[in-house]
Amino acid sequence: MKKDLNKHRILILGASGYIGNAIYKELGPYFKTYGTYRSLQPEFESNKQFFQYSVEKDDVYEILEVFKPSIIISALRGDFNAQTIAHQHISEYALEYGSKIIFLSSANAFDAYSKYPSYELDKTLSQSIYGHFKIKIENMLLRLPKKQVAVLRLPMVFGANCPRIQEIKQHITDKKAVEVFPNLIMNITLDKKVTQQIHYIINRNKHGIFHLGSTDLVHHDEFIKDIIAYLTEGKVLLKHVFTTNEDRYLAVLPKFNKLPKHLQITSTKVLEELQK
Numbered sequence: 001m002k003k004d005l006n007k008h009r010i011l012i013l014g015a016s017g018y019i020g021n022a023i024y025k026e027l028g029p030y031f032k033t034y035g036t037y038r039s040l041q042p043e044f045e046s047n048k049q050f051f052q053y054s055v056e057k058d059d060v061y062e063i064l065e066v067f068k069p070s071i072i073i074s075a076l077r078g079d080f081n082a083q084t085i086a087h088q089h090i091s092e093y094a095l096e097y098g099s100k101i102i103f104l105s106s107a108n109a110f111d112a113y114s115k116y117p118s119y120e121l122d123k124t125l126s127q128s129i130y131g132h133f134k135i136k137i138e139n140m141l142l143r144l145p146k147k148q149v150a151v152l153r154l155p156m157v158f159g160a161n162c163p164r165i166q167e168i169k170q171h172i173t174d175k176k177a178v179e180v181f182p183n184l185i186m187n188i189t190l191d192k193k194v195t196q197q198i199h200y201i202i203n204r205n206k207h208g209i210f211h212l213g214s215t216d217l218v219h220h221d222e223f224i225k226d227i228i229a230y231l232t233e234g235k236v237l238l239k240h241v242f243t244t245n246e247d248r249y250l251a252v253l254p255k256f257n258k259l260p261k262h263l264q265i266t267s268t269k270v271l272e273e274l275q276k
Helices: 016-028 060-067 080-097 129-141 163-173 191-203 220-229 267-274
Strands: 011-015 033-038 050-052 069-076 100-105 149-154 156-158 179-182 184-186 188-189 208-211 239-240 249-252
Touching: 011 016, 011 060, 016 033, 016 191, 060 080, 069 080, 080 100, 080 129, 080 163, 100 129, 100 191, 129 149, 149 191, 156 163, 156 191, 163 179, 163 220, 179 220, 184 220, 188 191, 188 267, 220 267
Parallel strands: 011 033, 011 069, 033 050, 069 100, 100 149, 149 208, 156 188, 179 239, 184 249
Antiparallel strands: none
């Protein structure tokens, strides 16, 4: 991709988190990219592009006024009430200055629907606190002018050093059982693919709702067993968690806002990348 350092000023809220940091590394060489971090860490303190921000204690509007971003990427974590207030302020700022908001949402926006996968224009409904929160922020942002918002609904995100893989490795080391959900049918994605997709959405000035999961579906237990198989040849304890007696879906499939073929991914490709 051609470098374009002057086109946008990008602020990533939550750039010290797993996905936020992956986005920062992808966009940093191409745009004026800034990020926030929550707790003091030498690597972020010494990076002049990073600034400390606590969603519970600080007013996001102050940071927005300092950086004047043309694009705000929200990968925030933290107290849901504090995040709601922060996103209200982000919305007000975007409305006043014409900034674009890219919000990382979740497949959990559909976790009350278990009988089928979900597409971009399906009605959201959640029975979890997390999913309910994501829907609340989505609805708030989707009231802004259409071209100023991109809502990215993510399934489980994997990567070589992702928290889920680290947890499985730790359980293997500690000889603890790894949880699997035999009846859960889901789609998945790769951290590197998500960051490429975001880069594309920015470059092409795309807006709307995007489902950034793999184009196919997998059973949670089978996929986790495949991950364990390449991590170790030893026997690993599994804890089978049955939340229902029937198969239930938690999958976000694209139908209307499909990205180009080279930006789509399959579960097989995710597994291949994890084994590199």
